[in-house]
Amino acid sequence: MEQGRSAPIPFNILLAGKHLAFPKGMDILEDLLSSSFSSLNWMQMPMLSCSMPDSDCNFCGSQLLTWLDANFTVSKAVYYPNSDAKGTETGACEYGAFGATLNNGDVSASASLYRNGVGCGACYQVRCTNPYYCSPSGVTIVITDSGASDGTDFILSQHALAGMGQNKDAGATLLNLGYVGIEYRRVPCIYPGKNIIFKITESSHFPYYFEFEIWYQQGNQDIIAVQLCEIVNLTCQLLSRTHGAVWAAVSPPSGPLSIRMLFSSGAPHGGSQKWLVPTSIIPQNWTAGATYDSGVQVQLQ
Structure with a gap:
């Protein structure tokens, strides 16, 4: 046995009154559990039915492996009132009707x-944990607002909360419950056929004040910095995030413009960073309320 490595976990163990069985051929579980068994929070493990014939088995090895490898965080969720088919138009990210x-x-x-606006546009897989009503996949949601209620991490749209149900009736039951246990993880946003879009806000005033949002950002990285560049003289200025998903420049450069975005993996140690440069420009005579296609998109790994 390697130094510092704990003893292998037996094929069958009785844990917290639950019989845990490992099917043959799942040797990977030994390595996975032997290194981290003592640190796992078993009380947070979702109740899963077992496909094995043993009626006492509450956890099946293959289901356990999925759970261990999922990197989910346990929390609670509620939902917005009056949000059957959409979320709020007044969210803190300032997406408006688009959001x-x-x-x-x-x-x-x-x-x-929300992370002071850095989290705007990020996608999360959220699934409720009641095995009688909840689907295994849950829903993928986009952060468009900041808010909390009674220790929750999510205030979902009504449409999203019901979508976690196994079927329409189960979704209705979740809505009746109103406050449900969940688990969630960050996942890539996917917008097939769409490039990143720059939305010039109605608060902009040509040519003195340039304010915009970034729409349809794919992937699971954060935009941590933005440069506004005048492409004729190649002059750039670093912009400030004013609030939510909104970036702004006072006295912006004149001439055709390019908005360059710095993406970060967000890893605390050694996280990667990369600038994304649009292939399309924003015209010199830009207008408030207009949208401009960047011509580029984050490539999914």
């Missing part, structure tokens, strides 16, 4: 994941 219908209305507020 209400983004991702088919599967959106959410979150105080902990």
Whole structure:
């Protein structure tokens, strides 16, 4: 046995009154559990039915492996009132009507994941943990607002909360419960056929004040910095995030413009960073309220 490595976990163990069985051929579980068995929070493990014939088996090895490898965080969720088909148009990310219908209305507020606006547009897989009503996959939501309620990490749209159900009736039951146990993880946003879009806000005033949002950001990285460049003289200025998903420049450069975005993996140690440069420009005579296609998109790994 390697130094520092704990003893292998037996094929069958009795844990917290639950019989845990490992099917043959799942030797990977030995390595996975032997290194981290003592640190696992078994009380947070979802109740899963076992496909094995043993009626006492509450956890099946293959299901356990999925759970261990999923990197989910346990929390609670509630939902917005009056949000059957969409989210709020007044979210802190300032997406407006776009944010209400983004991702088919599967959106959410979150105080902990809002991160002073850095979290705007991030996607999360959220699934409830009641085995009688909840589907294994749950829903993918987009953060469009900041908010918390009674210790929750998510205030989902009504459409998103019901979408976690196994079927329509189960979704209705979840809505009746109103407050449900969940687990969640960050996942890549996917917008097939769409490039990143720059939305010039109505608060902009040509040529003195240039304010915009970034729409349809794919992947699971954060935009941590933005440069506004005048492409004729190649002069750039670093912009400030004013609030939510909104970036702004006072006295912006004149001439055709390029908005360059710095993406970060967000890893605390050695996280990668990369600038993304649009292939399309914003015209010199830009207008408030207009949208401009960047011509580029984050490539999914």
